[in-house]
Amino acid sequence: MRGTGWLLAAVLACPGAFAAQRLDYPVRPVRMVVPQAPGSTTDTVGRIVFAATAERLGQQLVVDNRPGAGGTLGMEIASKAAPDGYTLVGVAASMLVITPHVYGKLAYDPLRDFVPVGVFILAQTAVCVHGKFPPRTVQELVKLARDKPGQLNMASAGIGSTSHLAGVLFTTLAGISANHVPYKGGASIAALVQGESDFTVAPLSAAMTQVNAGRLRCLASGGDKRSGIMPELPTIAESGVPGFRLYGWNGVVAPRGTPQAVIAKFNRAMNETLDTPEMRKRYLVLGDEPAWGTPQDFGRLIREDYESMGKLVRLAGIKPE
Numbered sequence: 001m002r003g004t005g006w007l008l009a010a011v012l013a014c015p016g017a018f019a020a021q022r023l024d025y026p027v028r029p030v031r032m033v034v035p036q037a038p039g040s041t042t043d044t045v046g047r048i049v050f051a052a053t054a055e056r057l058g059q060q061l062v063v064d065n066r067p068g069a070g071g072t073l074g075m076e077i078a079s080k081a082a083p084d085g086y087t088l089v090g091v092a093a094s095m096l097v098i099t100p101h102v103y104g105k106l107a108y109d110p111l112r113d114f115v116p117v118g119v120f121i122l123a124q125t126a127v128c129v130h131g132k133f134p135p136r137t138v139q140e141l142v143k144l145a146r147d148k149p150g151q152l153n154m155a156s157a158g159i160g161s162t163s164h165l166a167g168v169l170f171t172t173l174a175g176i177s178a179n180h181v182p183y184k185g186g187a188s189i190a191a192l193v194q195g196e197s198d199f200t201v202a203p204l205s206a207a208m209t210q211v212n213a214g215r216l217r218c219l220a221s222g223g224d225k226r227s228g229i230m231p232e233l234p235t236i237a238e239s240g241v242p243g244f245r246l247y248g249w250n251g252v253v254a255p256r257g258t259p260q261a262v263i264a265k266f267n268r269a270m271n272e273t274l275d276t277p278e279m280r281k282r283y284l285v286l287g288d289e290p291a292w293g294t295p296q297d298f299g300r301l302i303r304e305d306y307e308s309m310g311k312l313v314r315l316a317g318i319k320p321e
Contacts, residue, residue, distance in 0.1 A: 071095040154167045155188040158182045
């Protein structure tokens with residue numbers, strides 16, 4: 001289960017999917033908890049698919065933004081909701097597979113207290129540099145870093161962010177050192193544009209606006225295959241840093257105990273929504289790629305990334321708060 005647009009046949013062949021067709025759900029609006037503020041990335045990409053899925057289900061999906069504490073506030077609220085299918089959670093990868101390793105104590109267990117419903121976005125990471133920075137390829141960047149050990153600045157969206165951990169993975173596999181300069185969220189991209197930092201390994205979607213404006217330049221993407229958004233970019237792995245693979249993603253989970261028939265019906269409706277040219281076009285404009293699969297697919301992705309991100313958090317020397 002790697003890449004975008006996993007076969008809907010896998011869902012259609014699932015007995016639970018046929019059972020879901022007969023289920024009288026939903027009969028009232030569904031609350032979709034989003035543990036980030038209105039206008040945030042998770043909120044923005046979520047509302048696109050939530051609105052279209054609601055039309056297929058014939059009921060409203062009411063977004064309930066609950067920002068705070070790195071998403072842990074909203075996740076805690078959702079973990080205590082009745083597991084009846086009328087409270088779901090729109091999550092980013094960090095909330096399930098990074099935050100648990102960074103925060104010392106949580107009031108919920110991300111793997112125990114939630115069950116996967118489905119993924120809807122895979123977000124490629126990319127090595128990006130400011131427009132006037134000399135390197136034009138990953139190998140040129142690696143050579144410069146080796147010629148000037150510890151002198152290049154690597155921007156991130158904060159300690160423990162996806163861009164921080166992606167940068168740790170990149171520098172480790174490339175055998176180079178760089179000064180990690182953490183910023184708050186999107187300020188890292190602005191800092192790169194201004195030349196305060198030399199490079200970042202950030203979600204491609206976060207850099208797209210500045211790339212299109214010519215202020216940033218991406219050297220390679222971080223997936224296991226080339227990005228559908230910028231297919232001209234080689235992957236980091238094929239650019240001479242083998243083993244690099246790091247995606248961000250967004251999906252939907254539910255409180256543990258939510259009936260499987262409910263999960264199957266929502267998953268099917270969301271998959272059908274995502275498997276349309278209109279949805280692909282809307283996400284590609286944002287720098288993201290729609291993805292779909294079974295709840296089991298999503299569960300494997302969560303577990304695998306939970307383990308790999310935990311290793312990167314330890315490699316980065318981050319101590320749980």
